[in-house]
Amino acid sequence: MVFGNSCKQCGVRGQALCGVLADEELAPLAACGVQRSLARGETLVHAGDKAPICANIQRGLMKISHINPAGQEVIVGLLWPGDFVGTPFAGGQPLPATHDIVALTPVSLCQFPQARVERTMVAHPAMERALLSRTLAELGAVRTRLSRLARATALARVAGFITETAHRSGVDDGETVTIIELPLSRGEMADLLGLTIETVSRQMTRLKNAGVIGLPGGRRVEIHDPDALAEAAEELV
Amino acid sequence: MVFGNSCKQCGVRGQALCGVLADEELAPLAACGVQRSLARGETLVHAGDKAPICANIQRGLMKISHINPAGQEVIVGLLWPGDFVGTPFAGGQPLPATHDIVALTPVSLCQFPQARVERTMVAHPAMERALLSRTLAELGAVRTRLSRLARATALARVAGFITETAHRSGVDDGETVTIIELPLSRGEMADLLGLTIETVSRQMTRLKNAGVIGLPGGRRVEIHDPDALAEAAEELV
DNA sequence: CGGAAAGTTGAATGAGCTCAAATGGCGTGG
């Protein structure tokens, strides 16, 4: 039932893995789903953890990150509501997790024992297929981010991030002035884009001075000129 | 039979998707497998292609790349013998390919109609599970490369590439002096590592002058000091 | 050999980083 509810929520975004199954097929899995809440900054998965975790994110935003020997953090991906966490069938054996998964905002999710998820997937190929499909899509997306990180200028990275966030926020392009709320601090943006806080800030100011965006305060961004923003983002992508 | 043969070859490396199935189960798929050879530089998949291609690589090396509007090429991944090309079940509909896939060396592979691969996977969950497992592993690997590209210095990128290539070549660490043959030109290394040809060359020279590696000519590299090489690679990974 | 492609080396430029200080927003406590 917890699972069923979460599914209906996730289903709205058309992303929940469980959305491919009828409610009654989910009963065995739903029975062992645990509803959890995470505070901002709380860690769901530590890199190196042996115990595999599987979960569906319902509300909030999480980061997949890695801390290098020099102590610098790199965010290699974000997880949004509807996204699935975990690696069932990864390598046959339960491999230790390669990355930390941490809540950037208050998060609610529905967590399952990995073994039970695997059993459900064996019984319901449609669910496994949905996970494969999504994983392949994610792979393509990460490769695209890789190519941006390899070559793009600081301005293009920042402009690209704002564009993608606006897209994620499900905003109409037809609006005269779009206002979005960035889900990340400057520091988190820097970790995601492979820049420093100062450089991120400078590029934001640059876009503001050029009249492309407005910064009314907090983490809000007004998009005045979407075309110019997209153009800045594609400079060297 | 073509497929059967290729499987035995790939199976040696323990990577072929078909390796998880008994030979007789493969008969229907094998019947429509086509053996192909690609010359160096030949393209298997163009970005934007609607017709999905599925194939197993038997010999040679391929690159997954993207050319940005400025004409710069970025290599987002390499494909080695035993690797699988293609995105069955991706997004439900046949999505256009997001990247080019091009032969870096002479390549031989075994190609299948995507629809047939999908049908085989529906019939044989073990094969689909193997693809999922491998895709999840690849996702982790790409994320690791992402974090290196985000922060690592030019020296660390080059040293890391040499280390990984030595690993891929299946070389014993116990040897006194290991000699490997880099599969990529300086230009290709630059595209892979997000650097310029000149910078790659300078870092190679630097490692040589430090006594860490030797450059006996061609694309050969002698690894004199694996520990120092690994240390250079992890500086800011 | 000889020509073309690949690789190396040098000098100057510049984008982004580091270090440092100023500004602004916001909750707490008087």
Place this chain on the structure above:
DNA sequence: CCACGCCATTTGAGCTCATTCAACTTTCCG
């Protein structure tokens, strides 16, 4: 309601590392 302190963000100045542009050397093949 205001003063204070904390934290995030912005702005400034100098520096570093990788790039750019250019010349030179080596390797590869016909």
